[in-house]
Amino acid sequence: MSDFDAIVVGSGCAGSIAAYELAKAGKEVLVVERANFAGGKNMTGGRLYSHALKEVFPDFESEAPLERRITHERISMMSPDANLTVDFSSQAMLVPGQDSYSVLRASFDQWLAEQAENAGAEYIYGITVEELLKEGDRVTGIKAGSDELTAEVVLLCDGANSLLTQDAVGFDTPSADHMAVGIKQVIELPASVIEDRVLAAEGEGAAWLFAGDATKGHIGGGFMYTNKESISLGIVATISDVATASTPIYQMLEDLKAHPAVAPLIKGGKLVEHSGHMVPEGGRSMMPSLVGNGVILAGESAMMCLNLGYMVRGMDYAIAAGMHAGRSAVAALEAGDTSAQGLAIYEKALENSFVLKDLEQFKNFPHFMESTTRMFNEYPALARDVMNTLFIVDGSPMPPLKKSIMPLVKKLGFMNILKDARKGMKAL
Amino acid sequence: MSKNETIEFTVNVDEFLSLNKYEVDEECAHIELESNPDMNEFRKLVCVCPAALYKIEEDGKTSFDYAGCLECGTCRIICGKTIVNKWLYPSATKGVEYRYG
Numbered sequence: 001m002s003d004f005d006a007i008v009v010g011s012g013c014a015g016s017i018a019a020y021e022l023a024k025a026g027k028e029v030l031v032v033e034r035a036n037f038a039g040g041k042n043m044t045g046g047r048l049y050s051h052a053l054k055e056v057f058p059d060f061e062s063e064a065p066l067e068r069r070i071t072h073e074r075i076s077m078m079s080p081d082a083n084l085t086v087d088f089s090s091q092a093m094l095v096p097g098q099d100s101y102s103v104l105r106a107s108f109d110q111w112l113a114e115q116a117e118n119a120g121a122e123y124i125y126g127i128t129v130e131e132l133l134k135e136g137d138r139v140t141g142i143k144a145g146s147d148e149l150t151a152e153v154v155l156l157c158d159g160a161n162s163l164l165t166q167d168a169v170g171f172d173t174p175s176a177d178h179m180a181v182g183i184k185q186v187i188e189l190p191a192s193v194i195e196d197r198v199l200a201a202e203g204e205g206a207a208w209l210f211a212g213d214a215t216k217g218h219i220g221g222g223f224m225y226t227n228k229e230s231i232s233l234g235i236v237a238t239i240s241d242v243a244t245a246s247t248p249i250y251q252m253l254e255d256l257k258a259h260p261a262v263a264p265l266i267k268g269g270k271l272v273e274h275s276g277h278m279v280p281e282g283g284r285s286m287m288p289s290l291v292g293n294g295v296i297l298a299g300e301s302a303m304m305c306l307n308l309g310y311m312v313r314g315m316d317y318a319i320a321a322g323m324h325a326g327r328s329a330v331a332a333l334e335a336g337d338t339s340a341q342g343l344a345i346y347e348k349a350l351e352n353s354f355v356l357k358d359l360e361q362f363k364n365f366p367h368f369m370e371s372t373t374r375m376f377n378e379y380p381a382l383a384r385d386v387m388n389t390l391f392i393v394d395g396s397p398m399p400p401l402k403k404s405i406m407p408l409v410k411k412l413g414f415m416n417i418l419k420d421a422r423k424g425m426k427a428l
Numbered sequence: 429m430s431k432n433e434t435i436e437f438t439v440n441v442d443e444f445l446s447l448n449k450y451e452v453d454e455e456c457a458h459i460e461l462e463s464n465p466d467m468n469e470f471r472k473l474v475c476v477c478p479a480a481l482y483k484i485e486e487d488g489k490t491s492f493d494y495a496g497c498l499e500c501g502t503c504r505i506i507c508g509k510t511i512v513n514k515w516l517y518p519s520a521t522k523g524v525e526y527r528y529g
Contacts, residue, residue, distance in 0.1 A: 034517060034520070035525065036521055036525060039526065039529050040525045040526055040529075041499060041523075041524070041525075041526065042526065042529050043526060043529045044529065104528045104529050105526065105528075105529030106526050106527055106528055106529040109529075126520050126521040127520055128517050128518075128519065128520050130516075144520075145520065160501070161499070161500060161501030161504070163515075163516070163517070173504070173505065173508055173509075174505060175505075176505050176506045179502075179505050181476050181478060181500065181502040182478070182500075183478035185444065186528040230528070239476055239502055239505055239506050240506070242475055242476055243472035243475050243476050243506055244472075244475075245435075245475050246434065246435055246436055247435070247436060247437065247475075248435055248437050248474055248475045248476070248477075248480065249475065249476060249477075249478055250437065250439055250441045250478060250479075250480050251436070251437035251438070251439050254437075254438075254439040271444065271447060272447060272527075272528065273447060273448060273526065273527060273528045273529075274441070274444035274445060274447060274448055274478075274479075274498075275448075275478075275498055275524075275526060275528075275529065276477075276478030276479060276498035276499075276500040276502070277498075277500050278500050278501050278502055278505065
């Protein structure tokens with residue numbers, strides 16, 4: 001007889017939702033979290049697409065500690081001396097189920113944990129799971145310090161830097177070209193100042209991604225999300241590539257903060273936190289087995305994350321995966337079979353959901369980004385040159401646009417642009 | 429990057445880290461490095477660590493202090509098979525504690 005029906009390692013998006021589902025079904029579930037409170041070790045960019053959360057908590061809008069509803073999507077092509085921004089807003093962003101919100105994890109994760117605890121899940125904080133207990137290849141529990149606890153099923157929801165998935169399902173340490181490093185600063189500003197600066201209505205805000213000079217031409221980009229009374233500003237860059245840069249990632253962030261397109265946004269703000277986190281970005285092809293004997297993986301421990309350059313998603317995948325992991329564990333427990341075979345229903349459920357469909361669909365995109373470095377260098381420069389041609393007036397006679405713009409495009413090469421566009425369309 | 433190419437930065441990340449909340453485990457280093465690390469490998473760590481814990485001093489000597497670690501694991505990914513010999517999470521209740529996240 002095991003100590004618990006289920007033990008969940010980690011109380012982020014996947015872990016707390018899985019625990020909630022298990023507890024709601026009457027299972028005895030323990031969540032083990034190494035921080036002193038849920039979210040104490042977590043960090044996001046970050047924006048949460050709400051659809052997955054809404055499926056679990058239909059009234060989350062009035063209950064969860066959300067920062068701002070995102071009503072502006074901005075993308076910039078950034079050169080050191082210029083910046084071209086597309087700003088998109090749409091009524092479609094306000095429709096429940098397709099809306100998105102900025103969040104801060106220290107508060108958001110505590111709310112998630114509270115929902116699981118209210119449903120009957122037990123939590124212990126400040127305990128690091130050092131090892132898994134195993135019988136043969138079957139995971140039977142966890143080991144933390146001198147404590148050993150057993151369960152019929154263990155759910156590993158311990159994040160992008162899991163030290164347990166190798167032992168659980170034989171997942172090798174991901175390679176440095178499949179992982180990105182994220183760096184973020186939280187900068188406090190009054191709510192009304194934030195709204196004025198990003199042109200948003202009260203309670204609403206912007207998501208903003210920067211390509212090009214934000215990473216000095218390296219693979220990755222800058223990001224900005226508005227919170228209630230702060231701005232989250234950071235860089236995400238592929239580890240293998242930024243390792244070859246002559247500018248370290250923290251200087252990239254410092255230079256982004258000083259760029260004329262960004263500096264006025266954060267002017268007068270008070271820096272309150274500096275954080276770091278890894279982001280899996282290898283897609284479906286780098287993911288580990290999602291189940292083993294007695295064990296399930298959900299969220300970033302299973303590398304569930306997608307970065308398409310104009311869109312970054314992870315938390316909605318983790319929430320949906322946590323929900324399916326919890327429900328599948330319940331079904332497997334009731335069937336009395338938590339072997340890999342008994343838990344295979346989880347993988348099936350994910351295959352039928354957007355989670356694995358998306359990660360499969362865009363599995364070639366990371367390779368496209370890696371092999372198309374023009375995205376981060378030549379294209380932002382071209383955007384600047386074309387825009388300079390259009391908008392800068394110095395009184396000299398204006399040649400026809402064909403004559404002034406075509407040479408700029410030619411310099412880059414029609415074929416190169418066509419090839420990149422074709423490759424991009426294929427990967428997307 | 430070639431061995432002689434310099435890494436250029438002016439920012440002092442230690443000032444930023446001083447704003448974070450930490451409970452440093454003075455007893456035990458959760459990350460351990462090779463004592464005479466290969467410089468090409470060490471330079472990678474200087475570029476990728478978001479806490480700038482890996483430093484090359486003016487005399488060319490390397491330094492590393494785990495105290496300001498953000499526990500992201502980036503150094504484990506890039507140099508876990510070369511000069512990062514040990515990477516564990518800080519012991520219970522120790523390490524960084526995000527107040528915003």
